[in-house]
Amino acid sequence: xxxxxxxxxxxxxxxxxxxxxxxxxxxxxxxxxxxxxxxxxxxxxxxxxxxxxxxxxxxxxxxxxxxxxxxxxxxxx
Amino acid sequence: xxxxxxxxxxxxxxxxxxxxxxxxxxxxxxxxxxxxxxxxxxxxxxxxxxxxxxxxxxxxxxxxxxxxxxxxxxxxxxxxxxxxxxxxxxxxxxxxxxxxxxxxxxxxxxxxxxxxxxxxxxxxxxxxxxxxxxxxxxxxxxxxxxxxxxxxxxxxxxxxxxxxxxxxxxxxxxxxxxxxxxxxxxxxxxxxxxxxxxxxxxxxxxxxxxxxxxxxxxxxxxxxxxxxxxxxxxxxxxxxxxxxxxxxxxxxxxxxxxxxxxxxxxxxxxxxxxxxxxxxxxxxxxxxxxxxxxxxxxxxxxxxxxxxxxxxxxxxxxxxxxxxxxxxxxxxxxxxxxxxxxxxxxxxxxxxxxxxxxxxxxxxxxxxxxxxxxxxxxxxxxxxxxxxxxxxxxxxxxxxxxxxxxxxxxxxxxxxxxxxxxxxxxxxxxxxxxxxxxxxxxxxxxxxxxxxxxxxxxxxxxxxxxx
Numbered sequence: 001x002x003x004x005x006x007x008x009x010x011x012x013x014x015x016x017x018x019x020x021x022x023x024x025x026x027x028x029x030x031x032x033x034x035x036x037x038x039x040x041x042x043x044x045x046x047x048x049x050x051x052x053x054x055x056x057x058x059x060x061x062x063x064x065x066x067x068x069x070x071x072x073x074x075x076x077x
Numbered sequence: 078x079x080x081x082x083x084x085x086x087x088x089x090x091x092x093x094x095x096x097x098x099x100x101x102x103x104x105x106x107x108x109x110x111x112x113x114x115x116x117x118x119x120x121x122x123x124x125x126x127x128x129x130x131x132x133x134x135x136x137x138x139x140x141x142x143x144x145x146x147x148x149x150x151x152x153x154x155x156x157x158x159x160x161x162x163x164x165x166x167x168x169x170x171x172x173x174x175x176x177x178x179x180x181x182x183x184x185x186x187x188x189x190x191x192x193x194x195x196x197x198x199x200x201x202x203x204x205x206x207x208x209x210x211x212x213x214x215x216x217x218x219x220x221x222x223x224x225x226x227x228x229x230x231x232x233x234x235x236x237x238x239x240x241x242x243x244x245x246x247x248x249x250x251x252x253x254x255x256x257x258x259x260x261x262x263x264x265x266x267x268x269x270x271x272x273x274x275x276x277x278x279x280x281x282x283x284x285x286x287x288x289x290x291x292x293x294x295x296x297x298x299x300x301x302x303x304x305x306x307x308x309x310x311x312x313x314x315x316x317x318x319x320x321x322x323x324x325x326x327x328x329x330x331x332x333x334x335x336x337x338x339x340x341x342x343x344x345x346x347x348x349x350x351x352x353x354x355x356x357x358x359x360x361x362x363x364x365x366x367x368x369x370x371x372x373x374x375x376x377x378x379x380x381x382x383x384x385x386x387x388x389x390x391x392x393x394x395x396x397x398x399x400x401x402x403x404x405x406x407x408x409x410x411x412x413x414x415x416x417x418x419x420x421x422x423x424x425x426x427x428x429x430x431x432x433x434x435x436x437x438x439x440x441x442x443x444x445x446x447x448x449x450x451x452x453x454x455x456x457x458x459x460x461x462x463x464x465x466x467x468x469x470x471x472x473x474x475x476x477x478x479x480x481x482x483x484x485x486x487x488x489x490x491x492x493x494x495x496x497x498x499x500x501x502x503x504x505x506x507x508x509x510x511x512x513x514x515x516x517x518x519x520x521x522x523x524x525x526x527x528x529x530x531x532x533x534x535x536x537x538x539x540x541x542x543x544x
Contacts, residue, residue, distance in 0.1 A: 016410070033413075035337050036352050036360075037370055037406050044364045056361055057206040060353065 003050075003069045010045045011065070014038060024066030046072070079119065080229055080539070081262060081311045093249065093318055101245035108319065109216055112225040119188055119229075126187040130161040131222040134197040135215055141204050142212055154201040158194040165190050166386075189228040191384060195350055196222060200236050202354050217243055226315035230308055230541040232326040232346035239321070247320035254318035256510040259523045261310025265539075266531035268499055269304035271492040273535065276300050278479040280444065283453050287464035289473060290454040291437070296477075297444045298437040299496055301540055302331060305344070308539040329504060334428035336401040339436055347384075351377050370406065375399045385443075390451060394442035401435055495530060 008022035015033060028034040034042075039062075043054055046068060052075045062068055079085045092111055099107045117124040137154030141147050165187035200213070200221075213221075213236065221239050279293045309326040316323045330342035340348050356377040363369025375396070382395025405412070416424040438455060445451035457463075466472025475481035478489035499506075509516050 016413070033409070035341070036356060037337070037374070037402070040357075040360045040364055040370060043361075054361075056358055059357065059361055060206060 003072055004065070006049060007046065007065055007068055007072075010049050011042055014042050014045055022065050024064065024069060026065045027063055043068075050075075052076075080542075081258075081265060081308070086258075089315060089318065096319060097249055101247075104245065104247070105216055105220060105243050108225075109220040109223065112220060112223040112228065115225040116188065116223060116228055123186075123188040123190075126161065126165055126190065127193065127223055130157060130187075130190065131193060131197060131219055133157045134201065134222075135218045138200060138204060138213070138218070141201065142208075147205070151201055151205045155198060158197050158201075161187070161190055162194040189223075192227065192231045192233050193222040195347075195384075196234050196236070199350060199354060203237070213240060224316070224321075226312045226321075227323060230305075230312075230539060232309060232312065232324045233350055234324060234346070235350075238324060242321050249320055250317045250513070252513050252515055253511060254314045254316075256516060256520065257314030257317060258311050259314075259520065259527075260506060260510060261307045261312075261314060262531075263523050263526055264303045264307030264310060264499065266533060267526050268492075268496050269300050269307055270532040270535050271488075271530065272296055272300035272303065272496065274532070275477060275479060275489065275492065276444075279477060283450065283457065284476065285457065285463060286466045286472065287458045287460050288466060289476060290441075290457045291434075292473075292477060294437040294441050294454070294458070295433070298331070298433070298440050299500075301440060301443070302327075303496070303499075304540045308541060331433060331500065332429070333432050334425045335405055335432055336398065336435065337405055339432055340398070340402070347381070351381055355380055367407075371403050374402050374406070378402075389448050390442045390445055393448060393451075394439055397439045397442065401439075491530065495526070 004022070004024060008020070011022055011031075012018050012020050015031065015038075020031065028039065043059060043062070047053055050072055052072060054071065058071050062071070079088070096104065096107060096111075113124060113128075116127060134154050134157060137150045137157065140150030141154070143150075200218070203209070217240055218236075220243070221234060221236055224234070224239075227234060276293065276297045279289075279296070284290055284293070306327045313323050313325070324346045326344055326346050328342040328345065330339055333339035333342050356373050359376055360370050360373035363372060378395040378399035379392065382392035385391040385395070419427070438458060441454050442448070442451045445454065471481065474486065474489075478485040506519065509519060
């Protein structure tokens with residue numbers, strides 16, 4: 001399973017909505033209820049799922065799901 | 078303060094004519110001198126304080142660009158801006174002030190420091206977290222701090238958005254700039270200051286009925302929105318004349334269907350700054366627990382309250398919103414279940430109704446001169462007995478209209494009709510004002526409205542001018 005599919009599963013779990021369709025361009029503006037409060041929850045769940053730790057600087061760079069994917073790839077590179 | 082009035086507009090046209098004659102290479106320097114001159118004209122001591130705080134901030138920024146002692150320079154820069162913010166705003170705690178008369182008396186207050194000190198802090202924090210490959214030149218940094226359209230009450234700029242606009246090939250945007258300024262003057266003179274007359278009179282005493290206090294709270298919410306967004310339109314329109322697109326501060330906040338959404342739409346430049354530089358670092362540091370998120374919300378809003386002024390009313394106002402947001406966050410699953418049951422349209426309608434009422438009630442703290450006064454009004458709003466007036470004519474309409482004469486009732490009707498017309502039409506109007514096409518019909522409508530219905534006594538006095 002590629003990273004994007006796994007990130008999609010994590011985001012679906014946070015929002016308790018299996019119908020969400022996520023791609024690299026998806027941002028907080030595209031999903032009802034994705035605000036700064038849930039944003040941190042998503043990052044925390046991503047960290048748990050991939051067993052990685054984001055830095056604050058990386059977090060400030062996250063605007064889309066593609067950014068999350070890029071940061072994870074950098075961590076495993 | 079000379080902002081939005083005739084002196085300002087004439088000065089703006091003269092400044093723009095000189096700007097168009099100045100060679101593109103010197104335009105940044107010209108704008109810097111113009112901005113410093115504007116601030117010096119408003120308040121010479123504020124100019125000295127800006128030069129001091131921002132020059133020292135730039136020295137710290139330059140120090141951070143070096144290879145050694147980055148943290149030391151960073152903390153020094155933070156200390157300079159926080160000291161400036163505290164000393165020249167908060168230390169000189171108001172001896173007497175009231176929004177009704179707009180009289181604010183301070184020992185020494187530096188105009189604009191609430192905004193440029195946060196901007197400077199933003200540069201330093203960004204440089205600390207994500208050092209940039211490019212060094213900001215001194216003149217660019219100073220213009221970013223002092224840029225005249227935003228110096229009085231924002232919007233709060235971010236250097237990553239503003240500095241790239243300092244390219245020499247920037248165009249003068251006459252049409253959208255002038256149209257936006259005119260719409261701002263309509264909002265201020267035709268709506269906000271007409272509402273101010275009603276609000277100020279109705280705030281003189283606490284009405285014994287809950288209904289009247291609730292309606293007055295709504296009227297103040299409308300006044301504050303039109304006053305602040307009118308100011309912002311003038312600021313953004315002025316910047317647009319010189320080719321700058323500044324951060325939007327409002328996105329139709331009174332249409333929000335939740336408190337979370339409200340804060341994404343209200344005073345956006347300050348809210349997003351607090352989100353990025355206070356909420357996110359705190360919540361990130363405490364991540365993994367719900368309590369961490371709640372604590373981050375509380376800290377962020379408490380700081381937002383203190384930013385408005387060291388007054389208990391502002392701190393309670395901000396903490397009320399923190400409580401609202403915590404409630405929404407904790408009840409998220411329950412709210413989603415309700416949404417499924419009642420459907421999205423009904424859910425949004427209920428959410429909007431709840432949001433406008435909760436926001437307006439919270440503004441009672443913002444507007445009242447004391448917490449006791451605010452609590453007294455809120456107590457009446459939530460009182461089960463005596464909620465509605467026993468006589469609607471004398472107990473409600475005559476009071477809200479500030480008198481029972483035909484003229485008072487007519488003025489009230491006109492004010493409310495104008496308010497709701499602009500409220501409903503503003504999305505449509507903004508879409509049309511944004512283009513480079515001259516909207517003759519709208520311009521005529523604006524000028525006729527200003528001429529017929531405008532109130533000009535407080536044109537250059539904005540509620541957010543005190544912050």
